[in-house]
Amino acid sequence: MGRRVGEGKSEGGEVRMCEGRWGRWRRGWRSDRGSGTVWVVAFMAVIWVGGVVAVGVGGVRAARHRGDAAADLAALAGAARVADGPAAACRVAREIARRSGARMAGCVVHGEIVDVSVTVALRAPVGGGALRVESKARAGPAGRDGVT
Secondary structure, eight states, X not given: OOOOTTEEEOTTSOEEEOSSHHHHHHHHHHHTTTHHHHHHHXXXXXXXXXXXXXXXXXXHHHHHXXXXXXXXXXXXXXXXXXXXXXXXXXXXHHHHHHHTTOEEEEEEEETTEEEEEEEEEEEETTTTEEEEEEEEEXXXXXXXXXXX
16 A cells, blocks of 8 residues: 655654654644543533532522511511510511521611611632621501502
8 A cells, every 4th residue: 555645664663754744733633632631621620610600699599588588577577566666676676587597787667667687698609708698678567559
């Protein structure tokens, strides 16, 4: 069979490469050896970062929902005790928020309406630090147009 351009047999029987168009291409191809490993590791890193981001976003969303529920319950509990005075209403609201896994950030009573704000603390994954999610709620007697 015929030989390709740029190939030849040396005395030891090995195939030697000649400088030329095909010789350079083959050397370049041989220098790419192991590049598949680099691409696989890079792809795995991208997948890992995507997973960490998804877990972080899921944690923040769960904390937000927990904070919203705690604020709603605290405001309703405070509105139920508003007849006992603003201090009693806020005390009950603070206790309900604590039991719901939140911390009371503020409580204001305007007549029969109770405005409550709570915070929920969470930690971001992989050393992202501590975060706080704040939720607010308002409760009081329902008028014709809703809470007045």
